[in-house]
Amino acid sequence: MDSTQRGLIMQRWSVVQQALIPELRWEVGPLTPRLEKVIHVLEWVRIEGFVESAWRGVGRSPHDRSALASAFVAKAVLGLTTTEALTERLQMDRALRRICGFSMWKRLPAPSTFSRAFDQFAQAKLAQRVHEALVKAHLGQALIGHISRDGTAIVARERPARKEKTPPAAQAKRGRPRKDEVRAPRLKTIARQLGQSLTEILAALPKACDRGSKCNAQGYKINWNGYKLHLDTADCGVVVSALLTSASVHDSQTAVPLALMTQERVTHCYDLMDAAYCSAEIRDHSRSLGHVPLIDHNPRGGEKIEFDPAQKQRYKERSQAERANARLKHEFGGRQIWVRGHTKVMSHLMFGLLGLTADQLLRLLT
Template sequence: MNNTQPTDFLQRWNAIQYDLIPELKEEVGCLTPKLEKLIHILEWVRIEEFIENTWFGVGRPPHDRGALANAFVAKVVLGLSTTVGLLERLQIDRALRRLCGFPMWKRLPTEATFSRAFAEFAQNRLAERVHEVLIKEHLGERLVGHISRDGTAIEAREKPAKKAEKVAQPAEKVAKRGRPKAGEVREPKTTRIGRQLTQTLPVMLDELPTDCDRGSKCNAQGYKNSWNGYKLHLDTADCGVPISALLTSASVHDSQTAVPLSLISASRVTNLYDLMDAAYCSDELRRHSQSLGHVPLIDHNPRGGEKKQFAPHEAQRYNERTQAERANGRLKDEFGGRFVRVQGSVKVMSHLMFGVLVLAADQLMRLMT
């Protein structure tokens, strides 16, 4: 499936390979393969164009936020787990310093400046906005065959948040247990998925818990793993590009993010099939997928009964869902998903989205070569 624009890509690739890289080699010396890859990634995402100027000539001018944003992208590409490691690399690597946009004659920003800048990027959802524009620009007008939906564990270095104490409710509002009496009419219980079908996207996102807590999830081999932290939910195209992402508490079930994720993905790309594992087995989710004009392929959860198998042609299409596991694996192994050193859902989401952004750009480049 051709999801990109070969002509624009070749022009960009030739300009970088035959003009920019030779000039940089003459100026700063040899460039490693990782640094050459960083050049292409920075050219694809162009994150500095999304930085807003917050200085109006009063007080000391802040450090260039565009260079700091490029540095956080470089941190992901180079596989650096801490900001201290990034600073040390910038101090000894003139080529990296030049690529990020830091002046060679100025002192580098301090670690505290990097931390404050990252907090600003997290609050402004910088990486999320750049990722959204990247997806719409390169895949927005293309037809995507399959969207694979899955959640993955994100371990964090923070204590689980304390659960708020339940407020005592009036006796008439407490849900009664047991079978109803003869002639008694009770209001039907509504699930979160049922409520989401009648809510707007901002309301759905506000209702999803995002505090750090403890969760458990069965891995591909059927063993249950437990962790403290969060859960990242990804929609991945069959070309391996992550389309949308959500961060929730670790205890949130995967199925409770299917509706908002599908709406976010539908606003960015047009796809035909929704592929989900047995955790998403629900008639409500199937109907919702069909309402978006998609064909749902959800693995059946027998729940103690007899398991329903896919038809042969459906089983063949369902094999495309391995793209979700590959995207999760690459995010953790190559782009910082295993090294979360920040605390709080906003900063954790920003850290992960820098990795998702680089993963998307890297996968788009792979499709071209």
Template sequence: MQRWSIVQEELLPELWNEVGPLIPKLEKVIHTLEWVRLEEYVRASWCGLGRPPHERSWLANAFVAKVVLGITTTVGLIERLSVDRSLRRICGCPTQKVLPSEATFSRAFDEFAKARLAERVHEALIQEHLGKELIGHISRDGTAIEARERPCSVKATQAPSSVPTTTPATDAPPASQPTATVCDTPVAPKRRRGRPKSGEERQQTAKISPLARQRIQTLAEMIEEIPTACDRGTKSNAQGYKVSWNGYKLHLDTADCGVPIAALLSSASMHDSRAAIPLSRISAQRVTNLYDLMDAAYCSHDLREDSRNLGHVPLIDHNPRGGEKIEFLPHEAIRYNERTAAERTNARLKDEFGASHLMVRGATKVMSHLMFGVLALCADQLMRLRS
């Protein structure tokens, strides 16, 4: 609140005297930058040799301003900075110096993506403002993210049916190196198709579901197994029609106050339920909540038991799967209506904070682009709660 009063009483009048009246969008940029405080997490390293690099803190502020102002491309951001003296002053760019090139902005964004800058700032922001609060409901949902890249094609690698016993003389290794034998690379016997013969016994391999495997894994192991390659996804929308897209899927945990608590990026083809347990682990490390609200895509016994083990009450819409649907109790149905917070968050993220205009490629950069939007959305929601 002290920083907030300084912004309202000192910074804004100073800017008004220097550059004139500010439009509401620029005031929103100022408030957002004061909430996220990116300059505390950006460090510029220079050994004193060669040309000094541009200050990374104001470049990071420029990417947040790009999201808040709805600018879709880096070229558009540079053009806006070149003509808008107020925006340059707000981001911290020296007004007497020439703006860096588009390549410099791209290199800086690549550094921010590899260092997970937006994700670290988002985690600190949530722990600072909501870490000691009691959250009533956490709404979990995934939304489609369309990308401008070709979906990857995964080719299944099959083991050779037979291992050659002899090799050509030209491919023989030197005598000093050990020669690999058939016993060094065991090949599992291929299962024959069809019904077994009379009296034949076949060994049954026990299969464990992905959700059951996640319950005995660590958070790092679960995140490592989540696919992040760009591919094609299909899901049913709210009207029941199937929608397909190329790109990714963003999974969010949203508090009932509209603030995103945790985020994960996956391939578009991954089912929403595989991101539920990792998201619940991340959210549990940041905030304390009572209820977990999920739609019918998350209907699973493993997810209900995992939520109860965390001390939460799971409210998951039942998926009949051809049987009889189990309805909520009256008091549970009232609480389940709070899940609309997830839908509003996904809509605002796409309509107001750049999630529908993806101009970068690769899961690392895509996640960084989306997290800058999540940061701006968190700051906007926190400002609404304060006011």
């Protein structure tokens, strides 16, 4: 299904290809295909419109935050591993320096300035806000056939956080209650989320680095230290919503918040999920939002319920989620994470998702 405004895409692509790129070639010389890709991505995301300057005319003026934000998007598109690699490339590559918006006659900011700017962007959730605006602008008015939901392992270079011990007074009593004892029922995570707002759900999800375990697409069990990235991918291959949690969080615990996030951004008909999301509460929540849940049944020792032929054919399209995960890791820096902490790791991944989203929108032209 073509879920995009094709006329708008063709108009913007034509302007970049026939006006902007020839002008840059005349100014800085030949451009490689990767640099042309950076130009297209930056023109699509327009991240400079979301950067706010805190300088009020007192003291020395800071470096242009718009150029620094564009440089981090270029870093993800070019597959540069570290901030030092980015600054070194900017020092040598006159074309990239001009594309990102740095002045050609001023000294390039030091690597420490890049690091401080990245921390500011992460705290302000700059990449998340730009991605949300990009999705709403190009998919917000379209009808999407289905959303594919899946989680993927994110390996981090940090130690797992120590788990805090629950005090004895707060622990639930074990065993059967006494005859005159009344115990309050304990709600499971999904049931509790159904009565909470999106803000409350996101605040309650674990976000610290820890150890995770899951079965990969080939059915083999893998273990890792770090986080888990949960994505909602549209049938056209564009990632609509993203959520980063601790590695130990089960996929089913993110189905409700992802559904609420996606509901605010696009309109779709089907929810496609694997057997990890097999739950009556998740199915009922999907129907309450006006969607049709297609969730692979988990027999849990019983008899497996198969899809009918039409549902089975549509469920095969869930491979879009696997392709989005693979492209983010192999092409846009998802495997090369050197920052630490949930906030910075999420910002690093979202800069990559900005490049992936813009690139996928361009691929829809062919």
